Amino acid sequence: MTQTLNIIGGGMAGSEAAWQAANAGVPVVIHEMRPKVATFAHRTGNLGEMVCSNSFRSDDHEQNAVGLLHWEMRAAGGLIMQMAQKHRLPAGGALAVDRDPFAESVTAALKSHPLITVSYDEITDLPDDGMWIVATGPLTSGTLAEAIRTETGAEALAFFDAIAPIVYADSINMDVAWMQSRYDKGETEDERTAYLNCPMTKDQYEAFIDALLEADKTEFKEGETAGYFDGCLPIEVMAERGRETLRFGPMKPVGLTNAHDPQNKAYAVVQLRRDNALGTLFNIVGFQTKMKYGAQKAVFKMIPGLEDAEFARLGGIHRNTFINSPTLLDDQMRLRSKPNVRFAGQITGVEGYVESAAMGLLAGRMAVAEMTGQTLAPVPDTTAMGALVTHITGGADAKTFQPMNVNFGLFPPLEGMKSGRRGRKERYKGYTDRAKVDWQNWLAQLSLDAA
Structure with a gap:
């Protein structure tokens, strides 16, 4: 046998x-x-x-x-x-x-x-x-x-990992957001328009960073000393490393042209990626977070196009063991x-x-x-x-x-x-x-x- x-x-x-x-x-x-x-x-x-x-x-x-x-x-x-x-x-x-x-x-x-x-x-x-x-x-x-x-x-050993929120597509303002993959990458039209983009001006970006830094966050329990995995850092942790960190990371504006205002280059861009085949759900790319739920809603609704966003799932943080x-x-x-x-x-x-x-x-x-x-x-x-x-x-x-x-x-x-x-x-x-x-x-x- x-x-x-x-x-x-x-x-x-x-x-x-x-x-x-x-x-x-x-x-x-x-x-x-x-x-x-x-x-x-x-x-x-x-x-x-x-x-x-x-x-x-x-x-x-x-x-x-x-x-x-x-x-x-x-x-x-x-x-x-x-x-x-x-x-x-x-x-x-x-x-x-x-x-x-x-x-x-x-x-x-x-x-x-x-x-x-x-x-x-x-x-x-x-x-x-x-x-x-x-x-x-x-x-x-x-x-x-x-x-x-x-x-x-x-x-x-252990580290902390975070997950990003998911937004209902029909709650996103498409008069502000537009569909485009960075540098129009992809072999088909669907692939070239796979990401939803929300543009920010310099003032909007600075206000967003201030809100991130000031938001209520989940605190670790006493005795928890594990660090983060660098490939999945909460956005607040990235913001704490420097005000421009996000703009050169998940919010970088390069390779994107605003379909509503092609002459003006966005100072920063928040990207969302389709999360299901129906296209009814989008996750906010790179926006892993340890903010408390109430703070998440307030801060993420500062993103142009997401002012009335409804969330299918909010972000969170958890301990990973290895x-x-x-x-x-x-x-x-x-x-x-x-x-x-x-x-x-x-x-x-x-x-x-x-x-x-x-x-x-x-x-x-x-x-x-x-x-x-x-x-x-x-x-x-x-x-x-x-x-x-x-x-x-x-x-x-x-x-x-x-x-x-x-x-x-x-x-x-x-x-x-x-x-x-x-x-x-x-x-x-x-x-x-x-x-x-x-x-x-x-x-x-x-x-x-x-x-």
Whole structure:
């Protein structure tokens, strides 16, 4: 009888790990505590639910590291990329999805697979036997987090993460706002007009910054000292770093022309991205916040075009947990002190939906190889997958380890390539060409049946 792979957590990483293992012929049980045990950020019991942005970021697989990761996951038959493509929304060069149908499709695909069982229960300990993958993500339950701390003998690291608000489209004043992707990027008209833009004058921007800085904010509890992940900073924290920070960040006006007043350049622009296929919901891009709910409504209604905005969801902040993977995991993503347990996803210290799903993909394949007596060569660090897993299992400095998105800085240098900005385009293309060959060669070691 084939051994069963148990996966704790049905988010991006757990869902992808289950899909990879089941398609290799290994029975899988996904243990998901939701909806019986709720979290701060989740709304449903669906597998693969998106709790923050609805974007998987750039889909450019020749000039962008996360786009390359998309390509590698597609080449491996990844479920998350399949469903993202199925429920794709116009977003310029980014891969954004209709979040609810996406999660429903992920759930349906996993539940209909003959080798996958979903058990809605909370696992509170790290099991001593059997093959397990812990993919509980940043919102790991307190009891399981305590079990991990006890097992590893170290305090779990943590950072704070924030989510952005979502606005009803019919409450946005289109006499002020206009539709345009930055630099008109995109191959179709829908992609070139994927973002809704709200312009600000200098005076409006300065008043907005003042309001941000003065607004009531959620304070951390006594003893909470974790920092923020730089890729998801609350806008108030960015504003505190300098009055121009937002104008050179999520509110930058470059590449946009106001359709209502093309002769006048906006001093700053707030962008909103479509959040569902119907186009009835838009999320405010980059506007993660820790402001209290009343303050959010008051401050965000200062944005031209959003004076009468109605919110489907307000922003918020929550604590994310991750382990010090460089000291705790081996190169097969196994817990050194308990090698029948692998870790995958954001809890390992990768940041982002795509990175989390990618680590789930690798953990699933590594578990299959071990369970079926196969030997997998190390994932080449020349690939996006390999660069990430190398970073979290030993490439990073354990003393300063913090969550990391995939980026070309994690890749080994290319021989004979120019450094600096001038040679960047050629260098990035070289990284991706090399990665695609090496990834396909690595994939050939373990054959998975078509889903």
